[in-house]
Amino acid sequence: MTAAATNSGKKGQQMRFDIKTAGPAIALILLCIIGYLLNPAFLSEGNLANLLTRSAFIGIIAIGATFVITAGGIDLSVGSMAAAIAGVMIIIMNSAVETFGGGVTTVLIGAGSSILLGLGAGWVNGILTTKGKIEAFIVTLGTMGIYRSLVTYFADGGTLSLDFAVRGTYRPIYYDSFIGLPIPVWVFAVVSVLGWLLLNRTAFGRYCTAIGSNEAVAVYSAIKVDRIKTMTYVIQGLCVSLATIIYVPRLGSASASTGVMWELEAIAAVIIGGTVLKGGYGRVGGTILGALILTTIGNILNFTDIISNYLNGTMQGLIIIIAVWLQRGDWGSARRKKT
Amino acid sequence: MKPIMTLGAIALTGALAFSGATAQERSIKIGVSYPTPTHAWAAGMNWHAEQAEIRLEALYPDVDLILINSPDPSAQASALEDLVSIHQIDALVVLPFESEPLTDPVLNVKKSGALITVVDRGLSLPGIEDIYVAGNNPELGRVSAVYMKTRLKEGDNIVVLRGIPTLIDNERYDAFMAEIEGSGINVLDQKHANWNRDDGFEVMQDFLSRFPDIDAVWAQDDDIAIGVVAALKQAGRDGNGMFVVGGAGMKETIKSIMDGDELIPVDVLYPPSMIATAMDVTVAAFKSNGPVAGRYILGATLITPENAEAFYFPDSPF
Structure with missing residues (x-):
């Protein structure tokens, strides 16, 4: 936030500051109004619950991506990583059923292995970028292909399905509610709060911002750049594994088509939220709104038949660009200069 | 020659x-x-x-x-x-x-x-x-529509989930709509679910929020149908004679047809x-x-409990 304020100069400070922070929220509110006008059922309790639950996957992953991008990195592997972790989780739980039955133990084993895999996969991305001195784009492009083909291989080209003995125990993680909100939404909320605290209230968060602003200066400031950057990928991996833990009970399956394009949706959510793609400035709150905006667009398009199905991608693209332009455009300060 | x-x-x-x-x-x-x-x-x-x-x-x-x-x-x-x-x-x-x-x-x-x-x-x-x-892609659409007509009456409502926008999808959809035409069955809307379970789930959730009265679903594909069924069960709208018609001939689907599943009673073969x-x-x-x-x-054979056994390959990954 301080970075944004200093960037925008003294004169237009108040004006630009407001637009920057409020941009994604305004965009989301506008979308909701459009959705309601198209069909009042958009604001029904059921649809809002669906919307929030759906946002949880991309949202949780995008919170991890906020750290990676703030520290000047990028992670293209998250979608494939989610698919691979989901696949391995299903395999592990299916074999655990034989020894432990379909109870809580099996689900805990599955969730535990998911977290270990996520941390490990993130660490690999981090180490290859920092110690291996390979650009993050290339490292994660590589691991993206590796994880995607691994899940295809594990599934023998088909679909991995969770044993029906475990489904009964595991299903509530996605479908049940706690004090009126679906459990995935709670997970999303907790991850959001922790992410916000970590980025805005800890030394680690400040180091991420510093590295993203200027890595060379961060090195001279005695920041352990490699370690911090690796940690951002580990956080990303952890977020992917959490998202996977709530994704698997939804349909109980994983295949090569699981998590396709999630990496781009996560990056889009982060950027719509106001984080700068080249690093140095990150906003967890914005990321959450970004994830909600992306899910809402898809939801609204399903609620209307005014727009041809073939143009769904066009609508999504336009809204993403407009949402970012609302915050970045020079129109705010230009008008001020004239007066 | x-x-x-x-x-x-x-x-x-x-x-x-x-x-x-x-x-x-x-x-x-x-x-x-x-x-x-x-x-x-x-x-x-x-x-x-x-x-x-x-x-x-x-x-x-x-x-x-x-x-x-x-x-x-x-x-x-x-x-x-x-x-x-x-x-x-x-x-x-x-x-x-x-x-x-x-x-x-x-x-x-x-x-x-x-x-x-x-x-x-x-x-x-x-x-x-x-x-x-x-x-036979057009035949897959037509056979699905013929089955719909045997189960539904005039004034009943269906929704359609389509595949990835391609020639194959168009052939199936156009033939389905041509057969449905004149039957009095209302097609409330159609959206692409990309032959994918997750998209099938989300599109169906939105259809369920949007339309309070749906009598049947044409999912065109067995993967989409799995997502559709999960959404129906979540919303508690899997009863009252609701049924889903998929397509392709996935072994799990064929198995459940053999077992007499009422939600997915038939499948249409694209082998x-x-x-x-x-x-x-x-x-x-x-x-x-x-x-x-x-x-x-x-042929785009209609797979029913009577003939399902002939299309069931338990060792195949599909």
């Missing part, structure tokens, strides 16, 4: 088979080329191709089937060149990755004198293939085993005493 060629091939291989039989060699070499499986239907196809290879080679000691799968169109083009130059194939069974980039490579194989069987996806130029084996049919027909070109060149369009 074609019969002469086939006859020539039969005469040639007859001679080869004779010499081969004495030397215990597999002299009829048939290349089978298809895309590397990246989704369940293609994995099922791969499995059926491997099964057909084992079965046909056991049946005919002189037949050698060479299976090659390729990850992209240019790799498939190279694979076709290798089949000619290294294996000197007598026939090619090919499921082209894409029509355009593979038309020339297949034409080159034909110029080497091999018999050409094209599966599922046609080439850009007519007349290259001697044998064509494919499923991954069509590659095996193509291999059978191609081998028959060398073995049969009747002519086999021509177009084989497989």
